[in-house]
Amino acid sequence: MNRREFVALVGVGGAMACAPEILGTATDQEMTPAQAADGFVKVTGITLKELEAKGSFLDKKSPVGSLLLIWEKNTKKISAVNPTCTHEGCTVKWNTGAQILACPCHPGKFTATGVVTNKPPKRNLSTYQVKVEKDVIFVKKA
Ligand code: FES
Numbered sequence: 001m002n003r004r005e006f007v008a009l010v011g012v013g014g015a016m017a018c019a020p021e022i023l024g025t026a027t028d029q030e031m032t033p034a035q036a037a038d039g040f041v042k043v044t045g046i047t048l049k050e051l052e053a054k055g056s057f058l059d060k061k062s063p064v065g066s067l068l069l070i071w072e073k074n075t076k077k078i079s080a081v082n083p084t085c086t087h088e089g090c091t092v093k094w095n096t097g098a099q100i101l102a103c104p105c106h107p108g109k110f111t112a113t114g115v116v117t118n119k120p121p122k123r124n125l126s127t128y129q130v131k132v133e134k135d136v137i138f139v140k141k142a
Contacts, residue, residue, distance in 0.1 A: 035063070040131055040138035043069065047135045051078065056094035058083065064128060064139055070094050070101075070112045080128035080139050081114040087121040101125070 035041050041064050046057040057069040060083075068083035073096075081101070083092045090105035100117070101110040109118035114125030128139040 036138065038140070040129070040140045043067070043137040043139055046137070048078075048132055048137055049135055051137065055096040058091075060091070062139070064141055066091075067128065067139060068092070068094065068101075069130075069137065069139075072099065072112045074099060078130045078132065078137065079112040079114070080130045081110075081112075081125040082127070083125070085121060086116075086123040086125060092125070 041062070043057075043059070043062065045059060046054070046069065051057055051069055051071045052073075055071055055073075058067070059069075060066045066082050066084055068081050070079040070081070071077075072079060081092075083101070084090075085092050085103045085105065085108055087103065087106060087108050090103050092101040092103050092108070092110060094100075094112075095102050099112065101112065101114070103109070103121070106120055107118055108116070108121040110116055110121070110125055114127050116122070116124055127142045129142050131138045131140075
């Protein structure tokens with residue numbers, strides 16, 4: 001066996017040895033324990049009652065992506081947006097008194113559902129679908 005044949009044999013064997021590991025990882029990422037069959041993911045760290053009291057909840061590392069939950073006290077509804085500003089990427093914050101999302105970096109403003117109301121941002125925030133079961137909040141990419 002020459003050097004080229006040896007490298008080819010070890011290379012194929014190494015790839016075969018890694019295959020179950022790679023397949024196992026991909027399968028694990030397809031459905032986490034918190035993900036329901038309908039694709040919704042349970043929000044951990046806050047309940048509906050807590051959100052109603054607090055007004056908003058930020059989880060930059062949620063399984064669906066950066067997530068900001070908003071309790072709109074006027075409509076008594078929950079909105080879920082990606083809080084990454086579409087202008088230059090700052091994290092927008094919920095202003096409970098004014099009932100708007102405001103960017104801390106520039107005058108950008110959005111409605112609770114992520115619609116631009118004040119420039120410079122030109123695009124709306126991306127949003128998530130929301131559902132509530134009892135006191136538990138679930139989100140899903142829209
Ligand atoms: S980064 Fe938000 S308005 Fe500029």
